[in-house]
Amino acid sequence: MPAFRRAINRTQTFTVVRKSPAVPRTPAVKKPSSGKYYALVIGNNDYEYIPKLETAKKDARRVSAALADRYGFETKLLLDASRNDILRAFSKLWTVRLGNSPCQAGL
Numbered sequence: 499m500p501a502f503r504r505a506i507n508r509t510q511t512f513t514v515v516r517k518s519p520a521v522p523r524t525p526a527v528k529k530p531s532s533g534k535y536y537a538l539v540i541g542n543n544d545y546e547y548i549p550k551l552e553t554a555k556k557d558a559r560r561v562s563a564a565l566a567d568r569y570g571f572e573t574k575l576l577l578d579a580s581r582n583d584i585l586r587a588f589s590k591l592w593t594v595r596l597g598n599s600p601c602q603a604g605l
Contacts, residue, residue: 534572535565535569535570535571535572536571536572536573536574536591536594537562537565537571537572537573537574538573538574538576538584538587538588538591539558539561539562539565539573539574539575539576540558540576540577540579540584541554541555541556541557541558541559541575541576541577541578542554542555542577542578542579543555543577543578544578555577555578558575558576558577559575559577562575574587574590574591
């Protein structure tokens with residue numbers, strides 16, 4: 499519970515205590531009964547021109563697991579993926595879902 503003190507007119511002080519609101523845990527949702535759901539989850543910590551991130555890969559793993567376990571998604575997880583890795587994954591996902599590549603579909 500973080501607290502801080504602030505001086506008022508150099509003679510009085512008061513303390514403010516902030517309580518973080520409790521974040522309710524989302525209950526498991528009934529998995530979809532019709533059709534398949536797909537998700538491409540990308541977590542890149544390493545970039546060429548910006549400082550390294552610390553939690554992107556961990557966050558992506560958690561999102562991927564939640565989508566698969568709680569919502570029935572078929573997930574593909576990419577970590578520190580290159581542009582080509584991402585484009586290949588999109589193309590493969592498109593092919594699995596629609597039966598042809600985005601290039602063949604004119605997109």
